[in-house]
Amino acid sequence: MKHKEIERLIQKKLDREIGLDEKRKLDKHLAQCPECVLYYQEMMQASKSLRELTEFYPQTDFNARVLAKLGLRRRFAWTKAAYVFAGSWLAAILFFVYSPLPAQFLSRVATSVPALMRLYDKVELVIASLTQVLSPVIKSSFSTLNPFIGLAFSIMFVYFLGKALQKEVKCKA
Amino acid sequence: MKDTRQITQLIQRVLSNDESACQKILNLYKGRIFSYVYRMVKNYHDAEDITFDTFIKCFNSLATFDTSRPFATWLFTIAHNATMDFFRKNKQEYEYLDDRQAVGDDFVQEYEKKKKMERIERALAELPPMDREIVVLFHKEEHSYQEISTITNLPVTTIKTRLHRARKKLHMLVREKSEKR
Structure with a gap:
């Protein structure tokens, strides 16, 4: 042939x-x-x-640029994390404030472990001392509004921390 | 079939402005499209611009896409047309002329560790753009002759002839490069 x-x-x-x-x-x-x-x-x-030729890739912000051009806002992972964090926080507060279960459970655990009781006494002493020191500064020791203010600050903290991290990742890329 | 269903679902979600579906389509195809365009224009930034335009055109005309056709072929057709526009704007002869520098050595070496792959990449870069495109679409992207014909708007017989010729040339170039080392 x-x-x-x-x-x-x-x-x-x-x-x-x-x-x-x-x-x-x-x-x-x-x-x-x-x-x-x-x-x-x-x-x-x-x-x-x-x-088996190598696959090449555009720069890391390619997807974000395409989405921006299309008018779609990219929802970053940290934005979602902030929502999850806020939801968990709110659920935890409502549970502790309105449910008798945590208090019952904690007192049962504390009474069954004497070492924990001693630790609790010490912590209570520290908190009482601190309250004495801070009471002239903080007029009302506790308000139901406080957890929600804390919640708002925490969400803002997670949001801006995420944004700062995102910037850092972009700079490195 | 599963892939086709997945793509159809993603398209439906993109049409209802679902950002995560856009991301998924981008992540599935941006590497393939960018690599194809990069091997054609041999410049990272130009390749990125063309890939960008390809996806914008793709998403903007997604409503007109016939889901009974293969999505990849349609996307590659848009990329091919965008690349041809680029050649026209830059007054480059797509079919025969190729006066650009071969793929940047540093860039290739950064990614290509194996010498064998380097040789084939360099040999590929020396082929005329049209032949290079057909080789990449057939061997790398594993498109059929019919699909390549749809993408490039060339007759199947032309594609076949060019591919056979390109393979022979590629073989010769690889052999030359192996002997030089």
Whole structure:
């Protein structure tokens, strides 16, 4: 068989269009022609390398730029984290304020572990001392509004911290 | 089939302004489109601009996309047209001329650790743009002749002839580069 014919069959194989008979012909010839085997191997290797070519990527802010151009605001992970944080905080406050369960549970744990009671006494002493020191500054010791103010500040804190981190990531990229 | 269903669902979500669906489509295809365009224009910033335009056009005309057709082929057609516009604007002959520098050595070396891959990448860069495009679409992107014909608006016979010729040239160039080392 002529080399030209073999070259045609190799091209057909690379085209994924080779028939069974043609494949048999090709294999038969390759078994006895080292020159064609080398050509066949090089062509197959080139095809394999082409398939495995590196995938390149645009810059990291590419998605954000496309979304901005489309008028879609990108919702960053930290924005979602702020919502989850706020929700958890609110749920925890409502649970502790309106449910008798936490107090009952804590007192049961505290009375069953004497070491915890001693620790609680010490902490209470520290808090009482601090309250004494701070009471001239803070006129009302506790208001139901305080947790909500704290909540608002915490959300703002998480939000701006996330934004600052985002900026840092962009700078590094 | 699962992929087609997934893409169709994503398209529906994009059409209702779902930002996360846009992100998913971008993450699925930006690497493929950017690599294809980059290998055509051989300049990172130009490739990024063309890829950007491709996705903007894609999202803006998504409502007209026929979901019974393969999404990737449609997207590559937009990328191909955007690349041709770029060649026209920059007065470059797409078919024969290719006077740009080969892929930047530093850039390739940064990403290509294997010498074999480097050789094929360099050999590919030496092919005329049209042949390079067909080789990338067939071998790297694994599109069929019919799909390449849709993307490039060329007859299947032309694509086949050019691909066969390009393979032979590529083989010759790789062999030359191997012998030089």
